[in-house]
Amino acid sequence: MSEQKWITLNNGVEMPMAGIGTFLLSPDEAEASVLSALESGYRLIDTANAYVNEKAVGRAMKKSGIARKDIFLETKLWPSFYENEDAVEKTLERLDTDYIDLLLIHQPAGNYVAGYRLMEKAYQEGKVNVIGLSNFTKEQIQEILDICEVKPAILQTEVHPYSQEKELKAFLDKEGIVIQAWYPLGHGDKALIEDAVFTELGKKYGKSNAQIILRWHIQAGNIVIPGSKNPDHIRDNFALFDFALTDGEMAQVEAVNKDKRYYTSTPELLEKYANTVPPVEEQK
Numbered sequence: 001m002s003e004q005k006w007i008t009l010n011n012g013v014e015m016p017m018a019g020i021g022t023f024l025l026s027p028d029e030a031e032a033s034v035l036s037a038l039e040s041g042y043r044l045i046d047t048a049n050a051y052v053n054e055k056a057v058g059r060a061m062k063k064s065g066i067a068r069k070d071i072f073l074e075t076k077l078w079p080s081f082y083e084n085e086d087a088v089e090k091t092l093e094r095l096d097t098d099y100i101d102l103l104l105i106h107q108p109a110g111n112y113v114a115g116y117r118l119m120e121k122a123y124q125e126g127k128v129n130v131i132g133l134s135n136f137t138k139e140q141i142q143e144i145l146d147i148c149e150v151k152p153a154i155l156q157t158e159v160h161p162y163s164q165e166k167e168l169k170a171f172l173d174k175e176g177i178v179i180q181a182w183y184p185l186g187h188g189d190k191a192l193i194e195d196a197v198f199t200e201l202g203k204k205y206g207k208s209n210a211q212i213i214l215r216w217h218i219q220a221g222n223i224v225i226p227g228s229k230n231p232d233h234i235r236d237n238f239a240l241f242d243f244a245l246t247d248g249e250m251a252q253v254e255a256v257n258k259d260k261r262y263y264t265s266t267p268e269l270l271e272k273y274a275n276t277v278p279p280v281e282e283q284k
Contacts, residue, residue, distance in 0.1 A: 019044025082115030
């Protein structure tokens with residue numbers, strides 16, 4: 001089993017650098033994937049109100065037999081809940097837990113300042129250990145930094161070798177905010193995964209191209225949460241801690257950046273998010 005690597009966040013909390021994501025997984029798939037991940041040594045689990053699988057994630061954590069204190073649980077508030085005073089309490093109920101390790105604002109849509117205030121209150125009440133943001137731009141992050149009582153510790157956003165977000169990362173480093181990469185493998189883009197750099201390094205280390213990419217993230221200081229429902233892929237995505245890329249190899253990966261994103265937010269999309277209520281109360 002690989003030994004996990006941890007990162008210390010700006011409030012002193014330690015967070016695992018490799019976890020399992022549950023985006024687009026049905027409740028049954030999420031429960032099976034989280035159980036498989038926990039059995040494979042993972043301790044970071046990522047979900048969200050909008051994934052409509054929080055209850056399943058909570059069940060898997062209980063079934064695993066692993067102590068709650070040994071699991072780092074992360075979820076995200078959805079825009080249509082930002083002004084609901086009980087949004088955090090209802091999230092805790094669905095997850096069947098007394099506290100959340102990391103709670104994020106999922107999208108910079110609707111009244112996200114009200115959502116951030118809700119998270120700060122939950123943090124101060126001990127219901128949440130760390131708070132952060134997801135999909136925010138540099139300007140929107142600065143807006144939160146200018147008004148916050150509790151500083152965000154994490155930005156979850158699209159980062160992968162073809163979109164390394166170097167300028168954003170320099171800003172975040174200065175503010176003591178860590179990147180958590182979603183789409184860490186570039187949305188499974190074949191051209192990215194099969195890039196010659198990763199093929200060559202994979203041969204050298206006896207690793208898959210995906211494992212090389214995930215290892216690059218960790219050495220670059222990015223937390224990764226690749227999703228999968230395949231137990232073999234889940235295991236492979238965690239076998240990252242028995243080798244390390246050299247400085248020269250890290251530079252080779254940095255050179256493949258194309259500033260190419262696979263997800264683009266628009267004002268229309270953000271307005272839609274703010275007005276969409278996910279069917280969270282109907283979860284299995």
